[in-house]
Amino acid sequence: MQRRISLIPQPQHLADAGGELDLSSLGAIVAADPEATGLAWLLSDLLARGTGLRLDVRPAFDGPAVRLRLEGPRPADLTREAEAYRLRVDDGGVDLAAAHPAGIARGIATLRQLLPADALRAAPAAEPVVPRVAIDDAPRLRWRGVHVDVARHFQPKEFVLAMIERAWIHRLNVVHLHLTDDQGWRIEVPSRPRLAEVASWRPETVIGHARDEAGADGTPHGGYYTLADLREIVAYGRERHIMVVPEINLPGHARAILAAYPELGTGHGKGVATTFGVFEEVLEPTEASLQFARDVLDTVAEVFDAPFIHIGGDEVPTAQWESSPVAAELMEREGIAEVRGVQAWFTRAFAEHVTSLGRGVIGWDEILDGGAPAEAVVAVWRNEAYVKKAVDAGHRVIVSPETYVYFDHYESDGPDEPLRIHGLTPTAKVAAWEPVPPGVDPAAVLGVQCQLWSEYMPSARDVEYGAFPRLAVLADVAWAAPEAREAAPVLE
Template identity: 45%
Template structure:
């Protein structure tokens, strides 16, 4: 089973799931019961009709709540005549139901029946609960658009591995995927680019193929509802004030002057950022309003990463704004801008979630931090009093190459192997107990510059996401050899689900990209680069 449960005790015998099996669920678990019927019925023929279950009743699946269990935790007891699944809350029961699926043969993960059974569940008692409350995956749909149906499929794969946050990166220089009633050109213009880079940006090759797409408001509401049924929270991200060339292409008055710019066709960081006028701030506020209307979760991602200040240094408007506010430099202007976004989100009862660059100058109170530039940034955010999600690039960026194999498609970044991901520890050494408690979880990130299809995402994400699921769910101490043995049994489940993961023996011919050159990096080179990037943030800023 993946992730590995906390305790597992096998017993003699097995429960046989059949068309005679009934399901009894407490009223608060009607949603989990409906999902379980829809999931297990087609491949097994066990439709699990409602049934009244007595203490002596047999051939039943029972779903219930147990206040003695922790939130998101569960206890699964399987005997020869009953499956009893109790959870501390509905999320816990749902996670237990995912474990139940993994106790059945892989054929039961398919969408239709291909075997005759019998469908045996081994007699077992499992007690389990997650270590972290935030077990996330960031999916970049801005660089390469992922159609709604593929996002829903991705949600199901996250749920199978007991992840509970989908961070959707909806806007960037290369595309704007978020609908807006007030600013329709964001999708009419900003959602489409003339071409994309083929391979690493360092080779400056383009494919000559237009690319684009966007979601409607109802598409996004459907994704949110679908995820919620699987106890996954969708955290939307609108990257501000940098990574906004697509928005400036749609509405040039958002920029800092100069000739019109197109939606960016190259990877990397654009120098075109939002200006700091009241009009631009109102634009941001209106977008936050619309985001809050679609996404009900407590967090709103505002990005805040990789915002070049060159245009602000050359902008009379930005310089006047700094003088009016008494700000010493453009970094302080950036912090002021982020503070305005945080205040507006707070008016909706939401907290901002930003990349660790927003720590410069002191992040707004209540902001949650995505610490991507190494464990030092996780520690810095925690010591500054922020909730922090650990997602360092050298440990959990799933766009990084998986091995030194020359057949790896578009190899970029440092090698990030399955074992590397499994060894990742989200809580840095040296934190006090209170500081460590502020590390609310971990997140793997799927940047899609080099993933132009769901097949490419499958290859880069799996099975490394399986390893990450163990990091986010289970204890600090992990046995990689044990994980490898369980993974061998888990891969047939991915096969049944149609996931085109990276095989242990390496990429298959159609998974290579000889037409697109990469740019491998050495680990020492990347560590030195990160140290330089974070050198000025070694200690919390005054008043942070």
Template identity: 45%
Template structure:
């Protein structure tokens, strides 16, 4: 039935419409009694009504049993006990469909599977002529492999308007992905309104120009770029995501990747080592030497930033970056050297560890948990902190063995800004070649972890860094169809040995999934290569050789 991600258990007839099929029609109702079911039913009604033109009025389960042409949604304590809140079961018969979920998230996933059982035109936002809304007779039982099935969306390097973020959340929900890691700050832009520090957006949210392609070409687009989200914008994004049972995890990068903040407030930089008053928001890509100083004033500044972040984002985890922090300015800074001596830490690396652990404790005191890139392991972490393993598996292996929760997102496998094929047709070719098949064969849990350490791998994440993606069309191209393969890796109970996975079967199911992406308006990379307008001839990239 071309379902992606593949469910754990499916029993169906031959899939052809027959006497046991259910056909959606103008009199069909949607029944839901408990509040969690009613919330999912409202969204399902909106999605199905838009495509079919049918009202799909609400009713109670008792009314639905009398009507006998009903889609029924309910939460099921037995499913919750057996499979958790994201588990679901779906049954279609001649009188309708019954969707059960362990809780609201499971029901939401059941609704997405139901949509996939229809003609792909069900994903359109207005009715088209000739559609026959028939559902095959089927029984499905399903639950996810990982609790964290994430995507990083970098809105710092290139800003995405709010509407594009909301659309991306819809695409995530359609693929049963449940964590949006929103990368909000970097050297090239600060994207979140902070009321106590308004210059972060007044100055830090825009840059004079942007580098086009990789730095080797020394090419610039002399057009200002910028934008930011108000706190109400972000509350709307968080609420929209929550309605789709997606958690938004914010990232505020520190102590590196901070030139936009320093451009807004020069006193945050190492003023005794460099003239920070001359710095603007960075217009290049790469690793920036301008990092935060380690004074008490800077600690207080970012505590105030994080107080407002916590007001907007209710997520358990807050991502604080912690990666790619050059130490040259700290070596040259008398204040930084005095702090090292005062604390008795092991040089500049120990200073960075102390800086991160300060905010680790600060978040823990407020009932939140720090997560950061695997560099934060250097110098030790508090027990509750978690690690995003990006420099391969090694950081995640070390973190899991040390008792830390891990999200596996190694750049060699699931950095979706990396090129999808060799050759000159790929737009701005970056990093390793990672085809659709490569992503499908990615295994998040390395075999060398024993059972206890493997259980620390709480999930996996695909990352979309946007240095070379200027708008939503570019994001679509880099993300899809590979994000569909990643969604199956994160959700489905696939063989742990990548070589044993049924790539041919997945490829066949993708043939049925492309029309859904078409109906959703996703400008994905076609299997045969990019359309002419998706190429960027002459724009230099940074291809790498890798595994």
């Protein structure tokens, strides 16, 4: 019987040469290029953890070895060429070649999947053997992300590190951290101490679904990441060539901010939200609000090294601005005809500051209302019509429609499914999804991302249940070419 080599996502080209290679027959991991040395030690550590085999890292070695090679002209970051790799496993050892260290990182993730499944355990539990194969591979899409909401329900640093690891082994390249919302603020900002002291905690949480109005649990919930925590998270991602993208959601979803600094709103803050939904509280369009945002974004840019900062911008009600003398004065001064233009004023100001920090801007598709800055990347969540709207307006797009990649929806209609916000998104629906809508230039689609909103996923176990196996399916959709997914081509 012909064996099946199962990899997620599926590589573009795979040839099974038959037989296995015992990695203990190799003498070293060779990284002649200093840029590959850190990845070589990462591979050495993973082999030692899962199989007990420790291979030294050396710049040169005569004899069978694992060889990590950087070759050819260096492509730009966040391109398909940067993550392409070639992997060969034969009697002479393992040869992994790429033009960019990110390609080496993706190849190591594949090599790890080629090991026995028990090699993923935290202690030696598997033999260090891999099948003899030839793989040529590259991603279909440049941005392949997983969004983790740590604002609605806080998760410890260790869980975020674990999600980075899971993203990496599935050859995703982005972990998006939703750090702020009505229900909690999760990032330390030294110049704004009340964010940690007040905004990071709520006194209780609604029981069951918010629409059921079944009361609250009476249990305080909260926490935040220190800057040292976040630097560790960023470094952990960087080691694996995973981009950790921070999101500071403004000017709506501001209940937690206004609990700490009510003067940034109407002055009538109601405290950190204890239930879920969309709340009317927003930042007032003042210089004080802009300075608050600048203080926060300065801290974010100091800690995170991703080339993008996400400024949120979704679900911003206008009710408070409609009755605000401050907003009325702004609209008259700036010639803003409709109150929705107040959000556009905020968006332009946030984007200008993010750009001054040397970073690119991402916002949810609501930033299109009133005209988003031309350079902004638009993360489309509502429906695919907004993909075309954003592309037609000249924006690059991250495609994340609720109907396909919101993994806080139900996975099945079975009676034992845990509570979810609504919707039904089984794995088959994710697998059948085509992320580039008809009539849209594929070059404008930066990539895709799944969302793990956590209103009804309070524990790490809940988030993991919501993520898998759908995250693995999305990884295949984002990486593998459609023809490779139907029938993996064989190398000639």
